[in-house]
């Protein structure tokens with residue numbers, strides 16, 4: 001007679017047979033051993049202690065990969081459920097049921113197996129319906145809904161092609177520029193209720209009343225940020241000229257345009273402006289993002305500063321140009337930007353159109369005849385302010401002793 005192995009649980013002195021899948025609700029003793037008709041053979045029995053194995057809906061996790069799926073009824077997201085107890089230990093051999101927050105509108109494939117040794121089991125979700133679905137996972141035996149409810153976003157895929165330009169491509173503060181977004185349907189389906197989400201730089205402001213679709217005025221966008229333009233239905237692609245793309249005048253081609261003004265907060269630099277087409281939800285993207293750069297340049301009168309100064313013969317060496325102390329012509333003064341200026345007949349120099357900020361001006365002593373030395377520092381750091389003058393004067397004196405030596409030496413060698 002073959003041996004029958006059973007899981008036995010001792011409750012109030014009685015041995016009761018339970019299916020192998022049973023789980024414990026409380027701490028208890030259990031024994032696995034040989035059962036014969038008369039008594040348990042304790043010499044063959046193994047005794048194990050099981051602790052409580054209640055699902056902890058907070059410690060358990062539910063993840064989806066990928067989180068964004070094309071709503072074609074074929075592409076799917078894998079749902080991974082990890083069941084854990086209150087001590088964060090995996091729960092093994094448990095049946096998990098999956099559902100979508102949108103119910104039967106989505107196709108959910110239930111896990112094929114109970115949770116494995118790591119407490120993990122997986123299922124799938126696919127759909128033909130655009131929009132977000134939340135994943136609901138339940139431990140069947142206990143009827144516990146897990147806290148994690150990750151979102152799977154079903155989209156149409158990248159069915160539209162956006163191309164964005166800005167005109168002009170360079171601007172200064174106060175200028176108005178016009179953005180144009182070409183929208184091309186790559187499918188022969190009409191795409192309903194399309195919106196263009198435009199993440200513009202905060203230094204740019206939409207000019208009210210300038211939104212146009214195919215040349216016709218449309219409602220101003222939601223200003224956000226980001227701005228959201230409602231462009232309605234994008235018609236099916238109808239390739240009249242047979243070149244494979246939607247061209248102006250063909251079905252499936254639309255143009256959105258709008259103007260923006262460069263705000264006072266704009267600094268010199270490049271500002272990218274990103275647009276993407278969405279349906280159903282603001283993140284349900286149905287195009288690749290289209291981006292264009294706007295270059296903000298300086299206004300030479302208002303945005304830039306000027307550095308002026310003098311190089312002079314500082315007879316008394318006090319660092320100031322006093323009466324009778326003349327300017328030195330032809331001296332080279334170098335700016336930290338790499339540009340340089342030569343002093344005029346009066347020892348004056350100036351650097352126009354200088355970027356504001358801390359700038360260093362340096363006198364090149366080698367550019368002055370004789371053994372010149374500076375009575376001031378030969379370097380000056382200036383705070384250059386937009387639209388204003390910053391000044392740096394350099395005093396020069398000569399070391400006559402050295403000069404004489406140099407003159408003697410050169411005479412001797414001549």
Ligand SMILES: [Ca+2]
Nearest residue numbers: 239243245247
């Ligand atoms: Ca065409």
Ligand SMILES: [Ca+2]
Nearest residue numbers: 314318320322
């Ligand atoms: Ca002086």
